[in-house]
Amino acid sequence: MSAKSKPCPLCAKPASPDHAPFCSRGCKDRDLLQWLGEGYRIPGPPADPGLDSGEEPR
16 A cells, blocks of 8 residues: 555545655654653553562562
8 A cells, every 4th residue: 555545644634655654744753752752652561660679580
């Protein structure tokens, strides 16, 4: 599938080949800022609290 066949995942405008899969540099940057600001999260198991305190894993 080409970038033109799917809409921008943020605003649903037609995607641009220069900024695929987004429509513009603005949407591309907004998505990056969401990742950097922890706006998006990937589910996973809870973190081991012992690792954060500096203890050696067992």
